[in-house]
Amino acid sequence: MGATARMCARCATITERLVLVAAVHQGNGPGFDVHACADCAPAFPPAPDVLDLFSGRRGEGEAR
Numbered sequence: 683m684g685a686t687a688r689m690c691a692r693c694a695t696i697t698e699r700l701v702l703v704a705a706v707h708q709g710n711g712p713g714f715d716v717h718a719c720a721d722c723a724p725a726f727p728p729a730p731d732v733l734d735l736f737s738g739r740r741g742e743g744e745a746r
Contacts, residue, residue, distance in 0.1 A: 692722035704729050 701723035704716040
């Protein structure tokens with residue numbers, strides 16, 4: 683396995699076919715990326731738009 687091999691966050695398989703499914707941001711220190719294999723990636727929900735979280739805007743279909 684090469685330097686880009688990572689473990690899938692869902693099935694724990696080590697793979698080089700990585701799909702970024704989330705970026706975790708932290709207030710103190712570095713954040714981290716969450717990867718999945720190509721087979722498991724569709725099972726992860728889409729990440730929210732970070733700008734929506736900070737601006738107070740609500741996503742489509744959410745109550746105000």
